[in-house]
Amino acid sequence: MPAVIQNENHIYYQNTELQDYVSQYGIIIESWYPFGGRGHTSEIFNNETIKEIAEKYNKTSAQIILRWQLQAGYIVIPGSSNPDHIAENYDIFNFELSEEDMNNIADINISQRYENW
Numbered sequence: 001m002p003a004v005i006q007n008e009n010h011i012y013y014q015n016t017e018l019q020d021y022v023s024q025y026g027i028i029i030e031s032w033y034p035f036g037g038r039g040h041t042s043e044i045f046n047n048e049t050i051k052e053i054a055e056k057y058n059k060t061s062a063q064i065i066l067r068w069q070l071q072a073g074y075i076v077i078p079g080s081s082n083p084d085h086i087a088e089n090y091d092i093f094n095f096e097l098s099e100e101d102m103n104n105i106a107d108i109n110i111s112q113r114y115e116n117w
Contacts (some may be wrong), residue, residue: 006030009074010037011044011065014109019073030075034065037114049108053101060088067092068105 005022009015009031019029036044044050045061054064062078066089069076078089097105 004028004030006032008032011108012110012112031069034076063092
């Protein structure tokens with residue numbers, strides 16, 4: 001039995017059905033493309049809901065998305081070679097999103113995948 005399954009997961013493709021299914025076996029999902037992958041990051045970072053929540057917490061869109069994923073029970077490992085982005089991505093442990101904000105992000109889901117494997 002695997003402990004972790006890597007799967008595409010971002011604000012537009014949350015795939016909670018898979019998470020619900022594998023959790024009964026103690027399996028956790030690692031989010032692949034937490035920011036939508038190449039070519040989609042700007043679209044995701046500029047989502048109005050994400051931007052509003054980021055302003056509320058005085059955080060960046062990236063930090064809100066990473067925090068949402070952690071609170072939703074996903075493993076998230078964003079990739080970057082930029083030291084500033086790496087530090088920004090790590091700075092998500094000093095706040096928690098409210099239940100209302102978590103629900104607002106859940107409402108963004110439109111089951112839109114960016115990969116077609």
